[in-house]
Amino acid sequence: MNWEKIGDFLLSFKKKSIYLGMFILVSIPLIMKMSTRTYITEEVESIYDKVEEVYEYNQENPNDKQAIFVSIDFAPSSKAETSPMLNALLRHAFMRDIPVLGWAGVRTAADYGIERLNSVAKEYGKKYGEDYIYLGIAYPFLQAVLSLNSDVRIFSSTDYYGTDTYEIPIMKQFHSYNNIGLLVSISSTSLSELYIQYSNTLFDQDVAAGVTAVNAARLYPYLQSDQLVGMMGGLKGAAEYEQLVNKLEKKVIGEDVKNYLREFYKKKDPSEYEKKYYEPKFTETQLINKMNSRKLARMGMSSQAVAHFYVIILIIIANVGYFIKRKYE
Amino acid sequence: MGTILWSTFAVFLTLSIFSFLIKDNPFYKFAEHLFAGISVGYLVVITFTQIFIPRVWKPLMNSIDTGNILRSAFLIIGVFIGLLYLSRASNKYSWLSRYPISIVVGFGSGFAIAPSLNARVLKQLHSTVVEDGQSLLNIQKIIAFFRDPSFSSLYNATYGPLLVIGVLVVLIYFFFSFKNDNPVIKYTRTPALLYMMVGFGAAFGYTFMARISLFVDRMNFILNRWWPLIQNKLM
Amino acid sequence: MKRQYPMILTFVFGLIGFILRFSPILNEKYLNDLLSWTMAIAAFAVVIAVISLVKHHAEKIRRKHKDMIYSFVTFIGLIVMALVGILGHYMPGSIWKSIFDNLYKYVRTPLDATMFSLLAFYISSAAYRAFRARTWHATALLISGFIVMIGRVAFGPLMIFADITNWIMLIPTTAVMRAIMIGVGLGITATSIKIILGIETSYLGGGEK
Structure with a gap:
C-alpha cells in the first residue's frame, strides 16, 4: 500500500470543500426539524x-x-x-x-x-x-x-x-x-x-x-x-x-x-x-x-452536535495524515 | 407582504456575506459597507434618544425647573466638559478630548480598585480554602472514600485537593515563569502545564461551540423562517 | 496644558473615586450627584465612533479611492438609519418607526450575526490545518477539547463524556481560570494605581506634551 499517498490525500482537503461540508451537515437537522433532549447541569x-x-x-x-x-x-x-x-x-x-x-x-x-x-x-x-x-x-x-x-x-x-x-x-x-x-x-x-x-x-x-x-x-x-x-x-x-x-x-x-x-x-x-x-x-x-x-435552542443543538462531530473527524483525519507522512518520509 | 420583502432582503444580505467564503466580491463589499453605515447610524439614534435626552437633557431641565441653580450649574459644567469629546473631529484641537477622558478614566479606576480586588482576588482565594463553610482539604472525605470506595466518594475525596493544587501550581507557573532551579518551581511546571492544557482545551471546545451556534442560527433563519414564508406565498 | 492638566484631573478624580468607596457617609451624600455629573460627561464619548467612521470614509471619497462607491453606501446607511430612527422614536406608530424597526430587524441584525458566523468556517478549517498532536501539551489540549465538544452535545451512550466534561469544567478549568483571574485582578489593581499616579498614560493617546 502506498502510505505516503494516503497521507497526502488525508491532508489535501481544500478550504472550500470543508466549508461546503459544514453547510450541508448543519442544514440537514434543520430541514428535518430535529430537536433533541439534553441533560440538565x-x-x-x-x-x-x-x-x-x-x-x-x-x-x-x-x-x-x-x-x-x-x-x-x-x-x-x-x-x-x-x-x-x-x-x-x-x-x-x-x-x-x-x-x-x-x-x-x-x-x-x-x-x-x-x-x-x-x-x-x-x-x-x-x-x-x-x-x-x-x-x-x-x-x-x-x-x-x-x-x-x-x-x-x-x-x-x-x-x-x-x-x-x-x-x-x-x-x-x-x-x-x-x-x-x-x-x-x-x-x-x-x-x-x-x-x-x-x-x-x-x-x-x-x-x-x-x-x-x-x-x-x-x-x-x-x-x-x-x-x-x-x-x-x-x-x-x-x-x-x-x-x-x-x-x-x-x-x-x-x-x-x-x-x-x-x-x-x-x-x-x-x-x-x-x-x-x-x-x-x-x-x-x-x-x-x-x-x-419554545424549541429554538434545542433545535439548534442537533445541528450543533453534527458540526462538532464533523470537526472532530476532520481533526482526526488531519492528524492521521500527519503521522503517516511523518513516519514514511 | 412587507415581511416577505424585508425577510428576503435579509436573506440576500446573509448570502452576500457568506459569498466571501468563496472570494471577495462586490456583494460582500456592499453588505459590509452597509453594515458599517447602519451600525453607526443606529448608534447615533440610540445615543440621542436613549442617552443624551434621558440622561443629560431631562435631568438638566428638571433641575432648572425646580430652581436648583447650583445643581444646574454643576450639570452644565459636566455637559460642557463632555462636549470636548467633539474636538476629536479636528486634528489640531483633539487634545481637548483628553479632559473628559481623564475624568472618566480617573474616576472609574479609583472606584474600581477595591471591588475588583475583592471580587477577583480575595473572594477567589477565600474559596480556594473553604467552600460552603468546609475546608477544601477535608481528610474525612478521603477516609470516607477508603471506607466505601465508589466513583462518587472518589470524586468527593479528590475534588478539593485537585482544585487547590491546580490553583497553586498554575499561579506558581505564572509568577515564576523564568528559568529557575528552585525545586518547587521546577517540579510544579509539568502539572501546571497539564492543568492549563486541559483547561484551555475546554475553553477551545466552548469557543468552537459558540462559533457553530452563530452559523446554525443563520441557517435556521433561512430554512425555518424565511423559506416557510415563501412557501406559503407560492402555494 | 495638553497633557499635564488632564493627568492632574485623573489623579484628583481617581482619589475621589477611591475615597468614596471607603467612606460610607461621603458615599451616601455625594455619590449620586457625582454619578449624574460624570454621566453628563461620559454620555458624549460615543461621538468618537461616529467621527472616526465619517473621517475614514470622507477621506476615501476625497482621494477618489477605487472602492469609493461603497463609501457612499456607508454614508447612505448612516444617514437613513439615523434620520428614520430619530423620527420614529418621537412618532411611535408612524411609518418611520416601522421602517426603523424593520431596518434593525432585517438589515442590522442579520448583517451583524452573519458577519460573526463566518468565524464558524474559519475555526473549522484552521482546526483541520493547524491542530496537530505534536507534543504531549497539544495532545492534552486536543483530547480535552474533544471531550468537551462531545460532552456538551452528548446523549444516550455518549453520556459518559458529559460526566467527564462536568469534571473538566468544575476542577481543572475552574483551577486554571481562577489562577488567571487572580493574575488579572492584581493586574487591574496595579494598572488603576498607575493610571491615578500618572505612571500609565496610554489612555490619553499620543501627541505633544
Whole structure:
C-alpha cells in the first residue's frame, strides 16, 4: 500500500470543500426539524431553582414582592446563543407572575431588548409599567449599576419610551437591590463579570449569568465561589433552561400551549391593552413562531452536535495524515 | 407582504456575506459597507434618544425647573466638559478630548480598585480554602472514600485537593515563569502545564461551540423562517 | 496644558473615586450627584465612533479611492438609519418607526450575526490545518477539547463524556481560570494605581506634551 499517498490525500482537503461540508451537515437537522433532549447541569438548574424561590417568596409575602432584574448585555451578533436564554428566562418569570425589570447593558441591544420583552409579555398578558418595565440603556455602566443601590430612578429619569420613571407604577415598589430577588445578566461581553464585581461584591445582590460559550469557561470560578448563583453557557445552557421551562409550562398551562395562546385574548377586553406595546391577538404565523421559539435552542443543538462531530473527524483525519507522512518520509 | 420583502432582503444580505467564503466580491463589499453605515447610524439614534435626552437633557431641565441653580450649574459644567469629546473631529484641537477622558478614566479606576480586588482576588482565594463553610482539604472525605470506595466518594475525596493544587501550581507557573532551579518551581511546571492544557482545551471546545451556534442560527433563519414564508406565498 | 492638566484631573478624580468607596457617609451624600455629573460627561464619548467612521470614509471619497462607491453606501446607511430612527422614536406608530424597526430587524441584525458566523468556517478549517498532536501539551489540549465538544452535545451512550466534561469544567478549568483571574485582578489593581499616579498614560493617546 502506498502510505505516503494516503497521507497526502488525508491532508489535501481544500478550504472550500470543508466549508461546503459544514453547510450541508448543519442544514440537514434543520430541514428535518430535529430537536433533541439534553441533560440538565447543576449550573443551569440553580438559576431555575432561584427563580422558583422568588416565586415562592412572593406567594408568601404578597405585599413585599421581589422582582427579577434582567440585563440584556448582548449585541445581535450573538443572539443565536443568548436570545433563547432570554426567552426562556422571561417566560419563566412571567409564568410565575414575577415582576420583571430590564435594561440593556450594551447600546446595540437597546431595541432588541424591548422587542423581546414585549413579545414574551404578550404570551402571558403582562402589562407594561405594571408587570414589567424597560429602562433603556445602562450607559454609562458604572453609574447605572451603582444607582441600583439607592434608587435607579436617579439614573434613569425616564424609561425606554421616555415616560417619567417616578410616574410608572411598578417603579414605586421596585427600584433598588432591596426588592430584586435575582439579577440576571445575559451577555456576550464582560458585563456579567462587572455585575459580579459591583452588584454582588459591593451590595450582596444575587447574580446569575447567561453567557456565550466563548465566555463560559472563564466564569466557572465564580460558580465555585458562590459569587454567581448559576450560569447558562452557550446554546447548551439555553437548551437546558428551555427544557426546564417547557416542563413547567406543561404543568402550569397544560399540554396544548398553542390552543391556549390562540384563545388567550379572545376572552379579554382588547381596550385593556395598549397597542404601543403589543397587539392583543395572535395571528397564525405568530402562533407558529411562538411554538418554534419554545424549541429554538434545542433545535439548534442537533445541528450543533453534527458540526462538532464533523470537526472532530476532520481533526482526526488531519492528524492521521500527519503521522503517516511523518513516519514514511 | 412587507415581511416577505424585508425577510428576503435579509436573506440576500446573509448570502452576500457568506459569498466571501468563496472570494471577495462586490456583494460582500456592499453588505459590509452597509453594515458599517447602519451600525453607526443606529448608534447615533440610540445615543440621542436613549442617552443624551434621558440622561443629560431631562435631568438638566428638571433641575432648572425646580430652581436648583447650583445643581444646574454643576450639570452644565459636566455637559460642557463632555462636549470636548467633539474636538476629536479636528486634528489640531483633539487634545481637548483628553479632559473628559481623564475624568472618566480617573474616576472609574479609583472606584474600581477595591471591588475588583475583592471580587477577583480575595473572594477567589477565600474559596480556594473553604467552600460552603468546609475546608477544601477535608481528610474525612478521603477516609470516607477508603471506607466505601465508589466513583462518587472518589470524586468527593479528590475534588478539593485537585482544585487547590491546580490553583497553586498554575499561579506558581505564572509568577515564576523564568528559568529557575528552585525545586518547587521546577517540579510544579509539568502539572501546571497539564492543568492549563486541559483547561484551555475546554475553553477551545466552548469557543468552537459558540462559533457553530452563530452559523446554525443563520441557517435556521433561512430554512425555518424565511423559506416557510415563501412557501406559503407560492402555494 | 495638553497633557499635564488632564493627568492632574485623573489623579484628583481617581482619589475621589477611591475615597468614596471607603467612606460610607461621603458615599451616601455625594455619590449620586457625582454619578449624574460624570454621566453628563461620559454620555458624549460615543461621538468618537461616529467621527472616526465619517473621517475614514470622507477621506476615501476625497482621494477618489477605487472602492469609493461603497463609501457612499456607508454614508447612505448612516444617514437613513439615523434620520428614520430619530423620527420614529418621537412618532411611535408612524411609518418611520416601522421602517426603523424593520431596518434593525432585517438589515442590522442579520448583517451583524452573519458577519460573526463566518468565524464558524474559519475555526473549522484552521482546526483541520493547524491542530496537530505534536507534543504531549497539544495532545492534552486536543483530547480535552474533544471531550468537551462531545460532552456538551452528548446523549444516550455518549453520556459518559458529559460526566467527564462536568469534571473538566468544575476542577481543572475552574483551577486554571481562577489562577488567571487572580493574575488579572492584581493586574487591574496595579494598572488603576498607575493610571491615578500618572505612571500609565496610554489612555490619553499620543501627541505633544
